[in-house]
Amino acid sequence: MMKLQQLLQSKREDILAVALRHGAFNVRVFGSVARGVVDESSDIDLLVDDDLQKISPWLAGDALDGFARYARL
16 A cells, blocks of 8 residues: 555645645645655645635635545546
8 A cells, every 4th residue: 555655745746736726825735644654544634725716615625625526536
């Protein structure tokens, strides 16, 4: 199974594209993955800035939840 750090790196461009499409930018990783203390219950936590003129109403919910499901494949 792919480690979360490897998954994050392999999906980096996809994550940035989804964020940009929904008005988000400056994507940062925080939490256990950023600290390098991942265990079986860890997930990938992302912090983003958003452009209030461009933000999609689905950014916080559907867009990122959809990506999370896609990333688990």
